[in-house]
Amino acid sequence: MKPFDYIRPATVAEAVAAAVQPGAVYLAAGTNLLDLMKGGVSRPDRLVDVTHLDGLDGIETLADGSLRIGTLVSNADLAHDANFAKSYPAVAEALLSGASAQLRNAATVGGNLLQRTRCAYFYDTASRCNKREAGLGCDARDGENRTHAVLGWSESCIATHPSDFCVPLLALDAVVEIEGRNGRREIALDALHRLPANTPERESALEPGDLVVAVRLPPAARGFATHARYLKVRERTSYAFAVVSAAAALRIENGKVAEARLALGGVAAKPWRARAAEDVLKGVTPTADAFQEAAWRALTDAKPSGDNAFKIELARRIVVRALTLAAAGTPARIPALPASPFASTSGAIHA
Amino acid sequence: MPELNLSSSPAHLRHGSNIGQPLTRRDGVLKVKGQATYxxxxxxxxxxxxxxxxxxxxxxxxxxxxxxxxxxxxxxxxxxxxxxxxxxxxxxxxxxxxxxxxxxxxxxxxxxxxxxxxxxxxxxxxxxxxxxxxxxxxxxxxxxALVGLDAGESYVPPVVGVGNPTENHLGDVEAGLTAAEKQIDAIYETPPQYHxxxxxxxxxxxxxxxxxxxxxxxxxxxxxxxxxxxxxxxxxxxxxxxxxxxxxxxxxxxxxxxxxxxxxxxxxxxxxxxxxxxxxxxxYGPVGHRAPTRQRLRIGTDGEGRLTALDHHARTVSSTFDDFYEPAADASHTLYASPAIRTSHDAVRVNTGTPLFMRAPGEATGSIALESAIDEMAWACGMDPLAFRLKNYAEVEPITGKPFSSKALRACYEQGAARFGWAKRSLQPRQMRDDAGLLVGWGMGTATFPALMFQAEARAVLRRDGSGAMEIGAHDMGQGAWTALAQIAADELGLDIDRVEFKAGSSDLPDAGIAGGSAHTATAGAAIHSAGAAVVAKLADLATNDERSPLFGAGNAGVIARDGRLIRRDDETRGESYVEILARAGVAEVEARGTGAPNPAAMEEYAMHAHGAVFAEVKVDPELGQVRVTRMVGAFAAGRIVNPHLVKSQLFGGMIWGMSFALHEEAITDRRSGRIMNANLGEYHIPVNADVPPLDVITVEEHDPHVNALGIKGVGEIGITGSAGAVANAVWHATGVRVRRFPIKIEELLTQR
The missing domain is CATH 3.30.365.10 (Aldehyde oxidase/xanthine dehydrogenase, molybdopterin binding domain)
Known part of the structure; x- marks a missing residue:
């Protein structure tokens, strides 16, 4: 491994100052970064270890009803927080459908948001990848790409964002709190990740030194608790990234959809909010036909980037199913096979 | 005293109480505590x-x-x-x-x-x-780079596998196909898989x-x-x-x-x-892998569902610089009776490391294609897949006409089907659903693997303190050789297993041959058997030739070694402990060597194979195409079972690998660069615990007097055969979609709603 400086700042301000310089990266659990370093994909000069910073590992309900999740809360701790799982069941289900138990015990909220794509050509340093090195070219475009993006991709990059966690967060209008050189600011999660266009190497809105310190769910996010699901189709039941996933959340009043939220995973370089689909569901009776219509709207702009046309049809079907599951109501406990199409028939009852 | 080879006509068949016991791994505690030195x-x-x-x-x-x-x-x-x-x-x-x-x-x-x-x-x-x-x-x-099954001009390799003929013929396949009432002609592909x-x-x-x-x-x-x-x-x-x-x-x-x-x-x-x-x-390169294959099967049957011809051709690859050819078509030699069989291979050269042995090389790749094709043929005949297999049950080895040394496959079919509940299967596909609306499918496959023997030697010692030792450079790959071979050693020495110092895993011990071909327990076991018999014979000489011993003169009647004593075969009240015999003789220990080897005469006369039947249930989401295996039952007849606990684990592992073959495993090669794009455990998918359903293994009783002295056929590889086809056939039965390219992928099953 390339030698690097290791810095353990005492405060967030010290962390930001240490991470501003080129070649510096933040280290949280390292579940993605250390793999990237071992593979020579990332070769940082300086690691700024934020895991010892105080005050970043809490889950707190704010006065206005928002929930604030510290960036260092582990995926497992968040998913297993009873109040959290009750209020935001689709988020907990998504967390438990990701990675493996060992990884979830280590991986953090902030790290999950900022994990890199799993595009094999990004990881393979012998391949050309615009995301790894600007201007190099994209070997995925004409390569083995059956799992690549069908929305928002460009000729420069067809990679997808791999997070499960981000998908329901996005549907619930999560906000990201950032500490940077010029103090604290916040942006919508939807604005954190960028589509590739001609600059796939720029993956997020973060500037040098920016540290995600918390993720906030607004008060309205609780309103979907009784009708919220995450559904993930994958090639094995655990420890696999989504081929396509969807988070669906409904607020149902008097038998009609008062408000719908829908986001897709595994389809684009960012978690994908399907607002057009949400719009067609507003005020309608939650029927199979309505969900079909929403699914068509959600994928209107989709186009294959390679051998992956099936993902468009699969995404439509997942949208319909996720909405159907959400309309049927959140189960009392998270299923033993979280987010799996087989969740209801696994034999075991809960996670 | 000359060294003995007693494997073909053993003089002292004395199975004590160790063989057959489901002992847990004797090295288990070491491994759990991190003290086993890899x-x-x-x-x-x-x-x-x-x-x-x-x-x-x-x-x-x-x-x-x-x-x-x-x-x-x-x-x-x-x-x-x-x-x-x-x-x-x-x-x-x-x-x-x-x-x-x-x-x-x-x-x-x-x-x-x-x-x-x-x-x-x-x-x-x-x-x-x-x-x-x-x-x-x-x-x-x-x-x-040369990549894939069409990378260049194909050629017929001189041999496939380890010296197998590239082509085999029985009868007239073309005539058999022409005369057939029903035919299928299907092409299956299996991917490269890496260790x-x-x-x-x-x-x-x-x-x-x-x-x-x-x-x-x-x-x-x-x-x-x-x-x-x-x-x-x-x-x-x-x-x-x-x-x-x-x-x-x-x-x-x-x-x-x-x-x-x-x-x-x-x-x-x-x-x-x-x-x-x-x-x-x-x-993913220099240590061998399983080559991809493209297999064409043409099968014909008469009006009653009897095979008239079986033609199995396999295309595979080798490296540009060496020769190893996955003998996939050879899977059609042994299972189904047909008056005409042809198996053949061709190959192209590609830029990979040389493909080599990977658990059931040839048998695994051939089995998933053959068992799928048999399933397709049964359906074409309108017959239940088990009934079809029984109709074409091979009473003798089809390609050679030799009788089997033993073959309890019928019992495997019966016991497996009964445990699984196969009789309730619908003949038509896409008929069964569970309460949640998921498609349910049941499939089966026949398992088979040759019962091989290699060469091995062992050294046995009996000591004056009442202990013994067995030395053999055997290999424990996780299958449990430290335990199973020690069980055999204990019985051969007539000692409690804790009184036997069992040494293995080092090159300064007698040569145990190779732990491959599912033959290690049989081969090393035969050497241990011979060495044990030889050292007991030496000890017996000390006693039966000494008039002070209660065993004096028992040379003709023979003695039995049991619990640290020799006793007269014809009068079990007369005996003497090893300690007494060695003390009186004034020697610290007696030692002897023995060998295990194949018996060419028996091999000439008999076809030797283990068999099994695997039944699988899958559920498939009708809209989303994701497949989940929910049940598997495997019934295997593999001769004598030395340790049922370890054997069951081996068979579980094989069945899981079979399921992996059908649904998960595939090295994805960039078609331009020849680089493998998923060379890591995150993306090279093998089943995780959450994918593995309840597995049920039945070991069917089978006595084989011909394979080797101990009657062991081996279980290391057979579990993967049959299982892969059973899962694939269950997917067809669930969905009505016949996927012929493995592993079966979600997109293949999105076609119907």
Whole structure:
């Protein structure tokens, strides 16, 4: 491994100052970064270890009803927080459908948001990848790409964002709190990740030194608790990234959809909010036909980037199913096979 | 006294109470406590770390390596390249016997496949060596890579597998197809699969003058030793290999591969002990793999569902520089009776490491295609797949006409089907649903694997303190040799298992042959059996020739060894303990050697195979196409079961691999570069615990008097056969969609709603 400086700042301000310089990266659990370093994909000069910073590992309900999740809360701790799982069941289900138990015990909220794509050509340093090195070219475009993006991709990059966690967060209008050189600011999660266009190497809105310190769910996010699901189709039941996933959340009043939220995973370089689909569901009776219509709207702009046309049809079907599951109501406990199409028939009852 | 080989007509058949017991692993506590020493756990004083730099191109040559940059890196001691390396005693391209395969050990700058070693960096730390390898920044002259089953002109290889004929004929296949009432003609594809044993290949090599100490996982201690001896030009007795535990072998650690040789070369170059451990992605190239296949099956039946012809052709690949051909079509030799059978192979050359043995080589790939095709044929005949198989049950081995040494396959079908509840299966596909609306499918496959024997020797000792020892350079790959062979040893010595010092896993012990071909327990067991019989015979001589012994004169009647005593066969009240016999004779111990080997006469007369029947249930989401295996039942007849607990584990492992073959496993090769794009455990999918359903294994009783003295057929590989086809057939039964390209993918099942 390339030698690097290791810095353990005492405060967030010290962390930001240490991470501003080129070649510096933040280290949280390292579940993605250390793999990237071992593979020579990332070769940082300086690691700024934020895991010892105080005050970043809490889950707190704010006065206005928002929930604030510290960036260092582990995926497992968040998913297993009873109040959290009750209020935001689709988020907990998504967390438990990701990675493996060992990884979830280590991986953090902030790290999950900022994990890199799993595009094999990004990881393979012998391949050309615009995301790894600007201007190099994209070997995925004409390569083995059956799992690549069908929305928002460009000729420069067809990679997808791999997070499960981000998908329901996005549907619930999560906000990201950032500490940077010029103090604290916040942006919508939807604005954190960028589509590739001609600059796939720029993956997020973060500037040098920016540290995600918390993720906030607004008060309205609780309103979907009784009708919220995450559904993930994958090639094995655990420890696999989504081929396509969807988070669906409904607020149902008097038998009609008062408000719908829908986001897709595994389809684009960012978690994908399907607002057009949400719009067609507003005020309608939650029927199979309505969900079909929403699914068509959600994928209107989709186009294959390679051998992956099936993902468009699969995404439509997942949208319909996720909405159907959400309309049927959140189960009392998270299923033993979280987010799996087989969740209801696994034999075991809960996670 | 001459050494005995009693494997064909044993003089003392004395099975005590150890064989047949479901003992837990005797090395289990060591492993759980982290005290089992695997090769890479060794750290001799002064040891350095070696890391391979591997080619990122699949074909061409290395034009430059920045050795200076690597050497400048702190901690780097030396960089081994084609220009700077110890000379080998012979050219590793020379195939000195059929079990020698060509390896890349820096003999030239040529690159023949991606991940081929092109240099080795030796450093004081693993981190420094790793970074040194990066700093070499190789440049290449690249040629277009040959990739895939259509990479070039095909040819007919001289042999397939290990010396099998490329083509086999019985009767007139074309006539049989022409005369057939019903026919199918289908093409199946299986992907390249790579070894992912938990323990990667590893070596710690230490030279002491011209002596060489090696810690290395190997499935063939003496084969490895002989190869090292010839490559480095040193005598066999100057080499010591320790291999007490393997973290899985599966065929990849049977023959000496290039990387461990590089470790030995590196140790020689720097004059210090060196450790070289492969990174996970480096397993995808130089250590063998399962080649892809494309198999065409043409089958015909008469009006009653009897086969009239079975034609099985397999296309596979080998490397550009050596020959190994997955004998996939040979799967059609043994299972189904047909008046006409033809099996044939052809191949193309591609830029990969040479494909080699991977659990059930040929049998696994051939089985999924054959069992799928049989399922298709049964459906074409409108018959239940089990009824169809019974209708075409082979009473003699179809391709040779030889009787089977034993064959309890009917009982496997019956017991497996009963346990599974097969009788309730709908004939038509896509008829069964569960309460949640998921499609349910039931499929089956027949399992088979040859009962092989190799050569082995063992040394047995009985001591005056009442203990005994059994020494054999056997290999525990995780299958449980430390336990199962010790059980055999205890029975052969007539001692309690805790009174037997069982030694294995070291090259200074008698040669146990190779732990491959599912034949290790049978082969090593036969040697242990012979050695035990021989040492007991020596002990018996001491007693029966001594008038002071209660056994005096019992030579003709014979004696039985049991619980540390010899007793008269015809009068069990008369006996004497080993302690008494040896004390009176005034000797500290008696020892003897014995061998185990195949019996050519029996092989000439009989076809020898293990059999089984696997039944699988899958559920498929009708809209989303995701498949989940929900139940599997396997009934296997494999002769004598030495340890039912370990055997069950072996069969579980095989069945899981079969399910993996049908649904998960595939190396994804970039069609332009020839690089494998998922060379890691995150993306090379094998089933995880959450994918594995309740598994039910039935071991069907089977007595085989011909295979070997102990009647053991072996269970190492058979579990994967039958299982893969059973899962694939269940997917068809659930969905009505016949997927002929494996693994079965979600998109294949999205076609219907």
């Amino acid at each position: 090769a890479a756990d060794n750290h001799p004083p002064g040891m350095l770390f070696a890391v391979m730099a591997v080619a990122s191109i699949a074909r061409g040559r290395v034009t430059s390596l920045d050795v200076a940059a690597a050497k400048r890196h702190p901690g780097v001691v030396d960089v081994m390249t084609p220009d700077h390396k110890p000379q080998l005693a012979i050219d590793p391209e020379i195939k000195t016997n059929p079990f020698v395969f060509r390896m890349e050990v820096l003999q030239s700058d040529e690159v023949r496949y991606a991940n081929q070693p092109i240099a080795v960096v030796i450093a004081e730390t693993l981190e420094a060596a790793t970074e040194g390898a990066v700093l070499l920044a190789p440049r290449y002259e690249t040629l277009p 992912n044993a938990m323990e990667p290949h590893a070596i710690v090599a230490a030279w002491n003058g011209d002596s060489l100490q090696i810690d290395m996982p190997t499935q063939g201690l003496m084969l490895s030793l002989a190869r090292v001896a010839e490559l480095f030009g040193i005598a066999h007795d100057k080499i010591h290999i320790r291999s007490p535990f393997l973290g899985g072998g599966f065929g990849s650690k049977g023959l000496m591969a290039g990387p461990p040789v590089l470790g030995i070369m590196a140790a020689k170059l720097v004059g210090k002990p060196v450790k070289l451990v492969l990174r996970r992605e480096q397993m």
